[in-house]
Amino acid sequence: MATDYSLERGLPASPEAERSMLGAILLDNGLYEQTASLSHDDFSLDAHRRIFGRMRAMQDIGTPVDMITLVNELDRLKQVEAVGGVVYLSSLINGVPERPSIEHYVKIVKDKAGRRGVIHVARNAIAEAIEHQDEVEEVMPRLETGVAQIQADVATDPFHSLAELTPPTYDEMMTQKKDGVHLTTTIPDLDDLTTGVREEEFWIIGGDPGSGKSAFVSQIAAANGKRSKRVGMFSVEMRSKRVLRRAWATESEIVFNKLRRPWQMTDEERRRLLSVVDQVAQWPIFINDLSQQTPESFTAQAKLAVLKHKLDLLVIDHIQIMEAKAKDEVERVAKISRALRQFAKDYCPVIALSQFSRPEKTARSQRPDKRDLKGSSALEQDASVILLLWRPMKDGKETRDDEIILAKNRDGETRVIPVVYLGHFLRYLPRAV
Numbered sequence: 122m123a124t125d126y127s128l129e130r131g132l133p134a135s136p137e138a139e140r141s142m143l144g145a146i147l148l149d150n151g152l153y154e155q156t157a158s159l160s161h162d163d164f165s166l167d168a169h170r171r172i173f174g175r176m177r178a179m180q181d182i183g184t185p186v187d188m189i190t191l192v193n194e195l196d197r198l199k200q201v202e203a204v205g206g207v208v209y210l211s212s213l214i215n216g217v218p219e220r221p222s223i224e225h226y227v228k229i230v231k232d233k234a235g236r237r238g239v240i241h242v243a244r245n246a247i248a249e250a251i252e253h254q255d256e257v258e259e260v261m262p263r264l265e266t267g268v269a270q271i272q273a274d275v276a277t278d279p280f281h282s283l284a285e286l287t288p289p290t291y292d293e294m295m296t297q298k299k300d301g302v303h304l305t306t307t308i309p310d311l312d313d314l315t316t317g318v319r320e321e322e323f324w325i326i327g328g329d330p331g332s333g334k335s336a337f338v339s340q341i342a343a344a345n346g347k348r349s350k351r352v353g354m355f356s357v358e359m360r361s362k363r364v365l366r367r368a369w370a371t372e373s374e375i376v377f378n379k380l381r382r383p384w385q386m387t388d389e390e391r392r393r394l395l396s397v398v399d400q401v402a403q404w405p406i407f408i409n410d411l412s413q414q415t416p417e418s419f420t421a422q423a424k425l426a427v428l429k430h431k432l433d434l435l436v437i438d439h440i441q442i443m444e445a446k447a448k449d450e451v452e453r454v455a456k457i458s459r460a461l462r463q464f465a466k467d468y469c470p471v472i473a474l475s476q477f478s479r480p481e482k483t484a485r486s487q488r489p490d491k492r493d494l495k496g497s498s499a500l501e502q503d504a505s506v507i508l509l510l511w512r513p514m515k516d517g518k519e520t521r522d523d524e525i526i527l528a529k530n531r532d533g534e535t536r537v538i539p540v541v542y543l544g545h546f547l548r549y550l551p552r553a554v
Contacts, residue, residue, distance in 0.1 A: 133236035134165035138229040144173055144213035145221035150186050152404065155223040163234035168204040172213075175200075188214070215289050242267035253400050262417040287365055304434050304470065307344045308525060308551055310538045315506055315530055318434060323503060324472040325440075325466040327494045328510035334474045336367070336547035337510060341472065345434055346404030352410045353426045355437040365401070367547050372397040376545040414443045416460035428470045437461070439474035441495050441534040442524070455495025462503040475500060486514060491528040505531045512542055523552065 127154045146153050153176065161174040175194050176186050182269040184190060184535045192210060203399050204210065246264040249255060303317025318324060318341075356364050370377040373393045379386050386394070400535035407430050409422060418436070426432055437443075447453035465471040478495040479487075480499055489509045494500045502505070525538045540553040 122136065132165070132240060133233045135229050135233050136166055136169070138226045138233075139164050139166065139169045141217055141221060141229065142223060142226035142453075143169060143176075144215070144217040144222055145226070147188050147191065147214055148177060148217060148221075152221070153180055154221050155185060156227055159227055159230060163230050165233065167239070168209070171195075171200055171204050171331055172210070175496070222469065231501055238271040239268070242271065265417075265421070266372040304345050304350055304509055305341070305348070307340050308538060308549065310542060310551065311525060311527065314527060314533055314536060314538075316533075318470045318472065318506075320470060321466045322470045322505040323462045324470070324506045324508065325475050325494065325500055326472060326510065327477055327489065327491070327503045329479075329512075329524060330476055331490070332510040332512050333542050333544070333547070333549065334510060335438050336371075336542075337549050338438060338474055339364060339456055340548060341366055341369060342406055342436055343401075343404065343436070344370060346406040349405065350433040351405040351431055352407070353423065353430065353432045353435045354406060355414065355423070355435070356410045361410040364369045365408070365474075366409055368401050368404075369394060369397060371547050372401055374546055377547055378545070379414075408511075415416055415443055416457050418444065419443065420460055420464060424468065432469050434470055434472070435464070435468075435474045437474065440500075443478045451496050451498070455499035458496065458499040458503045465505075489526065504529055523549075525549070 123348065144157070151252040151364055152314060156173075159173070161170045161177065164170045172191070172195075175191060175198075175247065179190065179194060182523050184194075187344075192201065195204060195210075201207060201210075220486075223445070225387050242264060245267070246260060247261045250257070261497060285387040303312065303319055305317055306312055306315070330348055337356075342354055343478055346352050354364065364463065366380045367377065369375070373396070375390050375394055379390065409426070409427060411418075411422075414422075423435055426435075440461075443457050445453045445456040447456055461471050461473055475494050477489060479489070479493045488511055489510065491501055491507050492506070493509075506527070509526040509528050511524045511526060513522055513524075521541055523540050523542045525540050527535045527538060529535065538551050539554050542549050
């Protein structure tokens with residue numbers, strides 16, 4: 122009988138399910154179609170891998186598979202003895218039920234193959250970690266890639282018919298409430314146009330230096346935190362304590378500079394600040410202020426945050442500060458953008474801030490365009506929504522005619538939304554026109 126040293130080491134396997142499945146196909150060629158999700162590598166025994174590989178090759182050229190045709194094909198390739206001989210091939214049909222459960226056999230074989238794959242990936246990661254040849258930041262992505270490949274391989278049929286999709290999709294749509302399904306942007310017109318930040322969406326907020334990007338995304342995080350939405354913040358540019366002080370300033374409407382110089386606060390301002398400190402502490406907002414991030418480290422830390430804190434939203438300040446190995450700036454931003462987009466699709470929506478690449482002399486003197494985003498081609502393609510902040514100036518002074526430009530809206534129209542930025546309080550508010 123065919124043997125395999127891997128089984129002697131105790132790796133997960135079910136030779137019985139493999140035998141029953143191969144025997145069932147030999148008895149009824151039509152059952153082969155139910156094994157479409159399998160590959161020959163999913164079998165634990167070398168003999169079974171060879172047999173199934175031959176079955177697939179024969180099916181591909183239209184040759185029916187039965188005991189006679191299979192033996193003939195294996196004999197032609199001089200592989201009969203390698204699979205245990207004619208006696209072993211004949212034994213495959215022994216004990217096969219009258220109505221074999223091929224789908225059940227496939228599920229068992231696929232499950233055991235997936236478990237062996239996990240062990241293989243883990244062993245490789247352990248070996249790499251012990252050998253110390255690569256940095257841990259390089260080992261981890263390979264481990265994650267290996268696990269992801271196993272997940273994709275053992276996943277159930279990724280295709281869904283319209284008949285399957287219709288009931289849950291319709292029910293989900295019709296049970297949505299106007300104020301209960303989305304994450305707010307804090308700007309009513311913007312919420313109306315986009316229906317807020319939704320699952321799987323990747324948003325980009327771009328702006329010139331000093332346009333209030335960090336203030337706006339912090340405002341969004343705070344507003345959703347107050348609504349008991351769980352928000353993760355990657356503050357690459359600012360320390361967590363500064364982010365917290367900004368939240369205090371916004372919530373208490375105390376000029377931020379006074380929080381940097383608390384001795385200048387009046388008694389009334391101190392009381393007002395004290396009244397919001399405990400409130401803000403209760404918001405379910407979690408801050409990561411590690412100054413160096415790569416797409417790989419971000420993904421690993423963000424996954425952990427989603428699992429541990431059950432995040433509804435993730436914000437990152439900002440894209441261009443993240444690091445990535447690349448030949449140039451465009452490729453670097455593209456790598457980061459892809460990582461953020463994929464994370465949003467797999468885990469929770471992401472809002473990321475982006476710098477502009479336009480000349481400094483143009484900043485705040487000309488309305489920006491989404492092509493002004495650094496690494497714009499990748500960001501334009503990946504983003505679900507792109508917001509551009511513009512605070513125009515004239516003769517060196519702010520005009521107060523601030524705008525949030527909805528430059529891309531994958532599921533709706535684009536528009537310019539009038540706002541006003543209250544710099545002292547780090548807050549954007551709607552502006553009447």
